[in-house]
Amino acid sequence: MDRSENSLEDAVALLRSMIREACVNTGAADSGQEIRSVRVLQRYLDDAVRAGALDLQVFESAPGRASLIARVRGTDPDAPALGLLGHLDVVPADPDGWQRDPFGGELVDGEIWGRGAVDMLYLTASFAVILREVALAPERPRGDLVLLAVADEEAGGEYGVKWLLREHASAVRVTELLSESGGQRMGAHVAVGVAEKGSASRRLTLSGVPGHASIPYGATSAAYGIGEVLHRLREVAPAIQLGPLWSAFVGARVADPDLAERLLDPVRLDAALPELGRIAGYAHAVSRVTISPTVLRAGDAHNVIPAVGTIDLDIRTLPGTSDADVDELLRTMLGDLADRVEISPLRGWAATGSSTEEPLYGALERAIREVSGAPVVPIAAAGGSDARHFRELGIPSYGFGLLGPEWSYERYRDGVHGHDERIDVESIGLALGALRRIVAERVGARPAAG
The missing domain is CATH 3.40.630.10 (Zn peptidases)
Incomplete structure (x- = not known):
């Protein structure tokens, strides 16, 4: 041997x-x-x-x-x-x-x-x-x-x-x-x-008006605020950003020239993603900042309308994305809810x-x-x-x-x-x-x- x-x-x-x-x-x-x-x-x-x-x-x-x-x-x-x-x-x-x-x-x-x-x-x-x-x-x-x-x-x-x-x-x-x-x-x-995305996790904190759950009139559950914010996050997506490694990935993985052409076009990319099959998730992740709600909290007792709710976001960033960019992106996505939401950093690192x-x-x-x-x-x-x-x-x-x-x-x-x-x-x-x-x-x- x-x-x-x-x-x-x-x-x-x-x-x-x-x-x-x-x-x-x-x-x-x-x-x-x-x-x-x-x-x-x-x-x-x-x-x-x-x-x-x-x-x-x-x-x-x-x-x-x-x-x-x-x-x-x-x-x-x-x-x-x-x-x-x-x-x-x-x-x-x-x-x-x-x-x-x-x-x-x-x-x-x-x-x-x-x-x-x-x-x-x-x-x-x-x-x-x-x-x-x-x-x-x-x-x-x-x-x-x-x-x-x-x-x-x-x-x-x-x-x-x-x-x-x-x-x-x-x-x-x-x-x-x-x-x-x-x-x-x-x-x-x-x-x-040769590279890794960064992390810029955030906690969103929303306030409500507490009260006894048996008499909800006049109270405002922070849980409703969580629902509103989640809807905004789901409906608005970060912009596509195709970095220098994207074309190499497409060239190596995609044999169909028509599909490759569409994947190289930021306007047509998302419509083409389903044609990639199970690797579509990776392609989606490395072509933009991603925001994923992971932990939701509101209330401690079933008979108390919660005054505070939080949403933890796992945010993965591309090279060149700063903490200020992340916070501005969140405020833009929140729209008229932004003034009612406190944005706090959790752990993170640069790409x-x-x-x-x-x-x-x-x-x-x-x-x-x-x-x-x-x-x-x-x-x-x-x-x-x-x-x-x-x-x-x-x-x-x-x-x-x-x-x-x-x-x-x-x-x-x-x-x-x-x-x-x-x-x-x-x-x-x-x-x-x-x-x-x-x-x-x-x-x-x-x-x-x-």
């Missing part, structure tokens, strides 16, 4: 182990408990640490909220320091909706089942495997290779990357980065994530992106084409990831992956946070092959045999 086959076996075993650790992040401070998967990685990397080939540190932002940073030091301090950023936490799973135990890590017919298999434990495992390969190679690499296996990505990174960058910046030092949100097939192309002219992007292109024979297409993610924190620091960061030919964007989205999440062994092997080539090119590490 050659070294690459051993590496694939290792990646599969690591993935199954981390699924079984069930590091479920509900958003509560004491959830996640990523220390369990950190211990899995520590055991796997122990021989490289004992050989002096790897510097490994574990950081706890709170009890059990652990992240692991492992660095293979290069010989040239001026060479790139490539970061491999993978998170250890997963979202909850309802066992009643699954065909198999979501935390069983079962290997069935060439697929590993379990929560986090796609998002993103298969990549975290692959990153660890390639790091160990480089650490134990006969020659040191020219540049640093750094595994960042972190807590709390699913809840915003307060106990993970954000805390590490604030409290242990020197340990996290990289000059370029690979993380999640890539590898899906867009037609004949493989997607590489981020990395240039396709960076050397790391070129290495991604070449590696993916060599392994799969497919060209790449740069895409923007509708959601967020930990990579944005590095882009905000000016560090080129890309969503990596290389999934099998049957892994359309739709299949990928079905797996992320969905029932019956699973990944096939073939895709893990493809990702390892591409990653090995990228690492060899960027930090001068000798690839494994085979």
Whole structure:
């Protein structure tokens, strides 16, 4: 058995182990408990640490909220320091909706089942495997290779990357980065994530006149105000804004020239969206600011007419959209209701992106084409990831992956946070092959045999 086959076996075993650790992040401070998967990685990397080939540190932002940073030091301090950023936490799973135990890590017919298999434990495992390969190679690499296996990505990174960058910046030092949100097939192309939408969540607060629910005359329920605002939000849509990645997406995904022409026209785009099938949701999201009411509150007791109501809005923004732009957009949509509604910011961040002219992007292109024979297409993610924190620091960061030919964007989205999440062994092997080539090119590490 050659070294690459051993590496694939290792990646599969690591993935199954981390699924079984069930590091479920509900958003509560004491959830996640990523220390369990950190211990899995520590055991796997122990021989490289004992050989002096790897510097490994574990950081706890709170009890059990652990992240692991492992660095293979290069010989040239001026060479790139490539970061491999993978998170250890997963979202909850309802066992009643699954065909198999979501935390069983079962290997069935060439697929590993379990929560986090796609998002993103298969990549975290692959990153660890390639790091160990480089650490134990006969020659040191020219540049640093750094595994960042972190807590709390699913809840915003307060106990993970954000805390590490604030409290242990020197340990996290990289000059370029690979993380999640890539590898899906867009037609004949493989997607590489180069950008992410921003978040500008808001809370709308409305006032009413309270009273006893048995005598409603003279009172005004804040619940009615919520209904009026929801109607306005539903009827008025933000303007379409087609950024520089839109035409690349259409060119890669849409074969029909007539449909492609309509999708490139902001006036005709929305009428054409239904013809895209299940990828229409993604196309809609990345072509405009989106506003989604998510949490409604009014009243505490069934016999009291509520005086205050609130609506929480998940708002995802495009590059160049400021907080002032968001507030003005909401006031415009509210119209004559605007004076009766208080707009308050919730958490948020700006949209981020990395240039396709960076050397790391070129290495991604070449590696993916060599392994799969497919060209790449740069895409923007509708959601967020930990990579944005590095882009905000000016560090080129890309969503990596290389999934099998049957892994359309739709299949990928079905797996992320969905029932019956699973990944096939073939895709893990493809990702390892591409990653090995990228690492060899960027930090001068000798690839494994085979």
